[in-house]
Amino acid sequence: NAGVTQTPKFQVLKTGQSMTLQCAQDMNHEYMSWYRQDPGMGLRLIHYSVGAGITDQGEVPNGYNVSRSTTEDFPLRLLSAAPSQTSVYFCASSQPTRKAYNEQFFGPGTRLTVL
Amino acid sequence: LAKTTQPISMDSYEGQEVNITCSHNNIATNDYITWYQQFPSQGPRFIIQGYKTKVTNEVASLFIPADRKSSTLSLPRVSLSDTAVYYCLVGGGNKLTFGTGTQLKVEL
Numbered sequence: 228n229a230g231v232t233q234t235p236k237f238q239v240l241k242t243g244q245s246m247t248l249q250c251a252q253d254m255n256h257e258y259m260s261w262y263r264q265d266p267g268m269g270l271r272l273i274h275y276s277v278g279a280g281i282t283d284q285g286e287v288p289n290g291y292n293v294s295r296s297t298t299e300d301f302p303l304r305l306l307s308a309a310p311s312q313t314s315v316y317f318c319a320s321s322q323p324t325r326k327a328y329n330e331q332f333f334g335p336g337t338r339l340t341v342l
Numbered sequence: 343l344a345k346t347t348q349p350i351s352m353d354s355y356e357g358q359e360v361n362i363t364c365s366h367n368n369i370a371t372n373d374y375i376t377w378y379q380q381f382p383s384q385g386p387r388f389i390i391q392g393y394k395t396k397v398t399n400e401v402a403s404l405f406i407p408a409d410r411k412s413s414t415l416s417l418p419r420v421s422l423s424d425t426a427v428y429y430c431l432v433g434g435g436n437k438l439t440f441g442t443g444t445q446l447k448v449e450l
């Protein structure tokens with residue numbers, strides 16, 4: 228299993244440009260999520276999905292869109308990039324059970340710089 | 343979501359046992375306590391999870407007192423490679439709340 232994969236690893240955008248960060252998992256997990264991590268801070272939840280066709284907002288959703296058409300993929304879209312979106316983005320997936328309630332598997336991250 | 347409080351940083355030496363305590367006074371009855379580890383330029387990695395008393399795996403131990411208002415992650419005989427940020431999370435399910443974590447630095 229590849230686990231959670233993210234592409235690209237690095238990206239530089241100009242203000243106003245759009246792009247999609249890709250996330251895929253091969254563990255057949257129902258739950259997927261996107262986080263951003265700014266320097267010296269913990270991870271903040273952007274959007275999450277509890278299954279194909281179902282998405283919801285997290286703590287910092289403004290400026291980001293998501294969709295979940297398949298169990299495997301959960302892309303994150305920036306429609307008009309802003310310098311405040313410069314960050315490292317992590318995708319995660321999990322299969323919530325009573326035992327492994329919070330065990331999420333994280334991807335390697337995408338480092339995004341918006342000029 | 344239960345708020346957690348943990349030390350910002352800790353220093354240790356190789357071979358020592360490290361204990362990182364996390365406070366979570368408003369933990370809910372159904373909440374689990376989970377610890378993650380994050381190395382620079384990597385995503386967080388699950389370390390251990392527990393509900394009450396003590397849990398041990400090949401990496402760490404987790405001690406949870408009866409009132410569950412705090413928990414302690416114990417790393418036995420740390421090495422340089424244990425230098426990382428450690429996050430304590432409580433409850434959440436579909437919404438994990440990561441605090442700033444504890445930066446553990448292990449030296450020779």
